[in-house]
Amino acid sequence: MSLRVVVVDDSGFFRRRIVEILNADAGIEVVGTAANGQEAIEVVKQLDPDVVTMDIEMPVMDGITAVRRIMAESPRPILMFSTLTTEGAKATLDALDAGAMDFLPKRLSDIARDEESAKMLLRQRVRALGRSRLLRRSPGVPAAERAPQPAPRPVVPVAPRPPAAPTALRNLRAVLIGTSTGGPVALQEVLKVLPKNFPLPIALIQHMPASFTPAFAERLNNLCQIEVKEAISGDVLKPGCALLAPGGMQMILEGGSQTRVRIEDSPPGTIYKPSVDITFRSAVTALRGQVLAVVLTGMGADGREGARELKANGAQIWAQDAASCVVFGMPAAIIEAGLADQILPLKEVGPALIKGFC
Known part of the structure; x- marks a missing residue:
């Protein structure tokens, strides 16, 4: 089963674009969308996605408030989309404080030299968040026991060394x-x-x-x-x-x-x-x-x-x-x-x- 994603943005054009980019990855499936923070809370409850992408500025309920609610009620990885402005930076940092895990510029051309590289980076970031070992998809169920996802690269077990003198x-x-x-x-x-x-x-x-x-x-x-x-x-x-x-x-x-x-x-x-x-x-x-x-x-x-x-x-x-x-x-x-x-x-x-x- 693919990594399940919900896309939240008040712009129908942007939602469709992100859905198209993510669904082009065979390991990712966008299972729902929302046009504001309040809708996002309800959609997340209904669909239980692995990852949520979230805009900051939206009507009815902004993204930061929605992040706080989601992380309080049903925590999961959230990727914020931000404008590259001073105000956008401060709002994004507020969203990270509220519990969001990562962010990307809303204008994808700002994150890579070409469009295909930008799309690939977005998909990589969503996959990485979906594999996060911090969160649980449901109470008592480790992230590693979710429905099959692209596996992270193996890590050779290493015991912690004694503290440096x-x-x-x-x-x-x-x-x-x-x-x-x-x-x-x-x-x-x-x-x-x-x-x-x-x-x-x-x-x-x-x-x-x-x-x-x-x-x-x-x-x-x-x-x-x-x-x-x-x-x-x-x-x-x-x-x-x-x-x-x-x-x-x-x-x-x-x-x-x-x-x-x-x-x-x-x-x-x-x-x-x-x-x-x-x-x-x-x-x-x-x-x-x-x-x-x-x-x-x-x-x-x-x-x-x-x-x-x-x-x-x-x-x-x-x-x-x-x-x-x-x-x-x-x-x-x-x-x-x-x-x-x-x-x-x-x-x-x-x-x-x-x-x-x-």
């Missing part, structure tokens, strides 16, 4: 955190527990559009005791401050008397903008590998090769565990490659940072 962590000079799908909520969970006097600088690499990162940095800064800002060229890494890589660009760490960041355009053919691999690799030279690199929830394998180079130069590598990931892709790549010094549930990452460095 505190002395080894205290010899490090920075914390680097890379993430993608599910990352906005995951980063909030990790960073909000850190004390204002956290003794190391932090670099954050989150796959996110350029129009979203200013609003996201502002939100994190308001939620956290540490300072969080969107990075600009020339920013110095300093204790108790987290620099967020700007969307659409790359954040390079540069050594010297002080470690600074350089923001630059992406090399031709770069898939992720920003890329975890690019920032991780730059830390090999800039910080002589004396870092803790943390890879959180996300689709794909960005961060694995950068982590491999860091590990070869003495870095510590942590990965989020499968059970707490929205999408167990990026951390799985780290674990399968044998690079993880620790494998942690999301709720333990922040406390482990405090224990290791404070």
Whole structure:
């Protein structure tokens, strides 16, 4: 049986377009649609889909309110469609706080170089959310026991390693955190527990559009005791401050008397903008590998090769565990490659940072 999807949008044209794109995948079936949030709640109750795609601005009931209701009454993965504006970014972050798992720009041409690539990415994101291991389709029934779906790539079981010695962590000079799908909520969970006097600088690499990162940095800064800002060229890494890589660009760490960041355009053919691999690799030279690199929830394998180079130069590598990931892709790549010094549930990452460095 195919992955079952409900599409919610007040535009009949957009609904038909998303239905057509998703139904072109033999493993996905759109089983229903809705024109506003209130209809969405009823359709979800009736049809019990695996995934819901949701617009934000709709009549009768907006998408954020609908997400809150669905997640309270019958939780399941929800993908938001957003406009690439400042207002759209803030609304999307509100939707993620309400329980949505992922988002995409409503104008699909903004997410890929050509139409077919954009369609493929949409289908990939829906499939990834449908395989999410966080949620249950019905009480007591694990997601893995749902009707057959395209199987996720196998993960070689790896037992968590003993915690890195505190002395080894205290010899490090920075914390680097890379993430993608599910990352906005995951980063909030990790960073909000850190004390204002956290003794190391932090670099954050989150796959996110350029129009979203200013609003996201502002939100994190308001939620956290540490300072969080969107990075600009020339920013110095300093204790108790987290620099967020700007969307659409790359954040390079540069050594010297002080470690600074350089923001630059992406090399031709770069898939992720920003890329975890690019920032991780730059830390090999800039910080002589004396870092803790943390890879959180996300689709794909960005961060694995950068982590491999860091590990070869003495870095510590942590990965989020499968059970707490929205999408167990990026951390799985780290674990399968044998690079993880620790494998942690999301709720333990922040406390482990405090224990290791404070």
